[in-house]
Amino acid sequence: MTDKLTPLRQQIDAIDAQILDLLSQRGRIAQEVGHVKAETAAPVFRPEREAQVLRGVADRNPGPLKNQDVQTIFREVMSACRALEKRVTVAYLGPAGTFSEQAVYQHFGHAVEGLPCASIDEVFRATEAGTADFGVVPVENSSEGAINRTLDLMLATTTAISGEVSIPVHHSLMTKTGSMDGVTVVCAHSQALAQCQVWLNLHHPNIERRAVASNAEAAVLASRDPTVAAIASEMAGEQYQLGVVQAHIQDDPHNRTRFSVIGSLQTSPSGRDRTSLVLAVPNKAGAVYKLLAPLATHGVSMTRFESRPARIGTWEYYFYVDVEGHRQDEAVARALEELHDNAAFFKLLGSYPVGL
Numbered sequence: 001m002t003d004k005l006t007p008l009r010q011q012i013d014a015i016d017a018q019i020l021d022l023l024s025q026r027g028r029i030a031q032e033v034g035h036v037k038a039e040t041a042a043p044v045f046r047p048e049r050e051a052q053v054l055r056g057v058a059d060r061n062p063g064p065l066k067n068q069d070v071q072t073i074f075r076e077v078m079s080a081c082r083a084l085e086k087r088v089t090v091a092y093l094g095p096a097g098t099f100s101e102q103a104v105y106q107h108f109g110h111a112v113e114g115l116p117c118a119s120i121d122e123v124f125r126a127t128e129a130g131t132a133d134f135g136v137v138p139v140e141n142s143s144e145g146a147i148n149r150t151l152d153l154m155l156a157t158t159t160a161i162s163g164e165v166s167i168p169v170h171h172s173l174m175t176k177t178g179s180m181d182g183v184t185v186v187c188a189h190s191q192a193l194a195q196c197q198v199w200l201n202l203h204h205p206n207i208e209r210r211a212v213a214s215n216a217e218a219a220v221l222a223s224r225d226p227t228v229a230a231i232a233s234e235m236a237g238e239q240y241q242l243g244v245v246q247a248h249i250q251d252d253p254h255n256r257t258r259f260s261v262i263g264s265l266q267t268s269p270s271g272r273d274r275t276s277l278v279l280a281v282p283n284k285a286g287a288v289y290k291l292l293a294p295l296a297t298h299g300v301s302m303t304r305f306e307s308r309p310a311r312i313g314t315w316e317y318y319f320y321v322d323v324e325g326h327r328q329d330e331a332v333a334r335a336l337e338e339l340h341d342n343a344a345f346f347k348l349l350g351s352y353p354v355g356l
């Protein structure tokens with residue numbers, strides 16, 4: 001056994017030495033890129049370029065490693081190279097251990113400075129003020145729908161969307177001891193309580209449910225008090241040393257949350273992009289139908305249509321619309337121009353690479 005293993009490990013050692021050498025070369029070139037960018041004050045983080053690199057890696061992957069795994073490796077390689085140019089700061093809904101933090105690492109890799117914020121409002125504020133280079137905010141959950149506060153702030157602030165990231169959301173029930181003995185209350189963010197209500201009704205119908213600011217806060221509370229159970233990610237459970245009572249208790253096993261990456265960057269086309277905008281029309285019969293006609297005329301597909309009541313007077317609803325393609329693509333550009341002309345209100349939120 002040992003005799004068979006030794007030569008294989010020698011081969012792995014030789015390959016690792018080559019990988020390390022190539023990584024160092026890549027890092028030195030990234031430093032040069034950094035100097036070129038510094039001369040023109042060009043942005044360090046280029047989401048469209050990173051998306052192209054990751055798609056290329058999956059296209060060329062000869063196996064046996066899975067596409068998702070080679071992409072994870074290359075995302076971290078780019079993250080480390082990017083950090084040689086500049087370590088970007090990313091604001092997210094904290095504390096550490098939230099799904100938002102997971103979304104940050106999935107999009108930017110781990111060589112970033114995470115800035116946990118107390119609320120979605122604060123993520124927008126930190127990003128607008130420049131305290132953070134980017135912010136990551138939840139936009140919609142596959143079971144619970146839109147995150148309304150995010151939609152409202154997209155409208156009210158000057159931030160642009162420069163990327164998107166979607167992550168599976170698996171909730172676990174956890175306590176300090178790993179058992180439900182003596183537990184009187186289950187804490188979680190209201191969205192998580194809603195996403196687990198069928199399971200809770202079935203297994204713990206009589207335990208009080210209390211909504212708190214975030215699942216990570218619930219984990220903190222549970223770590224301090226054995227009468228409190230938390231619903232949170234297992235990552236948060238590990239962070240606050242909780243025992244798992246039951247994993248994956250979300251009612252929908254395919255539960256996902258989509259996040260937007262916000263900032264001041266206007267992302268260039270990557271070849272597979274999405275454009276987000278907000279529209280409003282006067283409250284007349286057929287107005288919405290007419291408003292959207294330019295999309296059909298120019299063959300632009302709509303991938304999302306969400307309405308939010310306007311809170312101040314003139315129009316009844318704002319429509320949050322996502323379309324396929326980049327604002328610089330000819331068909332999209334023409335459709336946007338006509339939408340702009342037809343709409344009583346028009347705000348382009350941004351064009352960005354479709355998430356992996």
Ligand SMILES: O=C(O)C(=O)C[C@]1(C(=O)O)C=C[C@@H](O)C=C1
Pocket residue numbers: 030033034044045046047049050053077078079081082085
């Ligand atoms: O191509 C660039 O602009 C780089 O800065 C290099 C690099 C990379 O490591 O591949 C790093 C950061 C950018 O976000 C994109 C790519």
